[in-house]
Amino acid sequence: MGDADTTGRGGGLRAYIGSFTSGGGHGITTAAVDPATGALTPLTATGAVEDPSYLAVARDSGVLYAVSESDRGAVAAFRPTAHGLDPLGEAVGVGGAGPTHLSVAGRLLLTANYTSGSVSGLPLAADGAPVGTASVLAHRGSGPDAGRQERPHAHQVLPDPSGRWILSVDLGTDSVRVCAADPATGELRVHAETAVRPGTGPRHLAFHPGGEVAYVLHELEPQLTVCRWNQEDGRLEPVGEVPVASTGAPGAARAYPSAIVVSPDGRFLWAAVRGADAIAAFSLAEGAAAPRLTDTVDCGGSWPRDLAADPSGRRLYAANERSGDVTWFDVDPLTGRPVRAGSVAVPAATCVVFA
Template sequence: MGGADSTDHSGGHRAYIGSFTSGGGRGITTAAVDPETGELTPLAETGTLLADPSYLAVDRDTGALYAVSETEEGAVAAFTPTAEGLAPLGAPVRVGGSGPTHLSLAGRRLLTANYTSGSVSSLPLAADGRPTGPGAVLVHRGSGTDADRQERPHAHQVLPDPSGRWVLSVDLGTDSVRVCALDPDTGEPRVHAETALRAGTGPRHLVFHPDGTVVYVLHELVPQLTVCRWNPGAGRLEPVGEVPIAPEGPSGAVRAYPSAVVASPDGRFVWAAIRGADAIATLSLADGAEKPRLTGSAGCGGSWPRDLAVDPSGRRLYAANEHSGDVTWFDVDPLTGHPRTAGSVAVPAATCVVFG
């Protein structure tokens, strides 16, 4: 698997796009990426091979692609890139939780955030990279102030910090971020600390600043970021400020549901996708990593942007617009960070974009 090829026939690299098969999606779409224009050209689809592969992750060392199956049963699957697209690497494996919405790699473990069951799972990886079971499961506890959305825990994202020492899980239902350590023998996530955020805000995703000392937590129930200091030595997350990512609208305006947050590789900008408003917010970090400033908002090119991705060069953004069924890409102004629509490709029920 170390020789997996993620280079397409035109000399560019590949993008992988997740979707909801239950909403008409075609599974995981493999697309060629034009290195000059950023244009996506679909090459292959997995179809119904895996149900609802809504979030994806790539192993940078091996090229393997991992996907959740966001179903009640909850599963993950691995794929190997081929000249034709993707080949399954073993059968899907149950994660021990329901409705997994996010996954990431932490050493030789595959982590999932299970929204419906409010838990985090940690599965071992075999020598060839395929996930195996049973996994170790950490069940979150608590609730929030929004009776409709926070009646119980809803883990939405889980990822390791840049040091590799800690794992952070973002819980929309409990308005908090848990810092965990993985047991070196069992891989079980164990809570080291829990950071409370403002009640009723519904944290969904976070991203680290490239310097590894600042974290931006995006909230789904209120259009804002919480800026936090990150101490990797102590494993502590400290909120230091809140920043709106959308202007306050008139009474009766469409409600905003932020979905994804990314940072530019050079550490100069942060972008957030906002469903409802169907927008991408640009925040400048010119005043410092702890002081993001909203400088503009642009249309997402479609409807209901569930995910936002920045390409490895930082020159382009890609929005997976679930309801309009497309992925739109944007050229980023190198001075302002503002995105300008550059193209779009139809991908029914698109949910996620990652690069191989």
């Protein structure tokens, strides 16, 4: 998100924080961001959407989108104003249950529907509102973990840096699908599928700013898979694995990695790890395809469900679901080490985005 997206909509940079209303959260909280310190000050909140566990902002329009992680499965759109969030119509069904992630690809709003194991595409009207009936692509397959991988569980869907391809990450099938979208109908078709190591449970993917490397973070094993990305052919090729947390240490809590962030300048990578309640920091000084774990710091709370960088990349924000807070960190510009700088109470916090 460039500087043009962060000003002029209510007096400076804003943070939007999602939370589980079923867990006591307020829904979507709008917070002011102090430009000098990164501190968050909650301003308003809306509970108009049930369990808005993930949010996204369209770069061109500034419209804020939220999933409703419910059995019905829906998305809602809002226009940020100086006074809060104005709804753009009613919530729209996505044709899938339990959407956990959403993103914008051109004039298409995409959701990853965890419970039903599918991804959906909804056309966007001129004002940014989702319209019509969702096009749904059902995933197929399973994995060796009978408790978590009995069937597909799509966890994330996002466009590649070129905007030509759409990638969906499925925890249940241990794979990442590369899809193409019909520009007229939004219908998705699978172009290729990349398998990762069975039982690792891929959850989130992030691209290096250079566009030729992607990182897949796994939930069922604390591992990061490094992949080469060929945008011409739409092919994702795993080239190595890197641990993001220790495994098997006596008395240690099981680690469940949740979110991954690459710094805008491509020098660092960070991963949030639940259970261990930590943020793992990696240096990319030896190349985008060679992340090196350099530090592990406390996340400042419990169960960091999401990790986000501000537009400058100078600060990180951890949404700690179980402790009900968002903690922010200053990033050491030389080492990439996150240094805790403050926190704010946000019950059942699930994600943070900026606009």
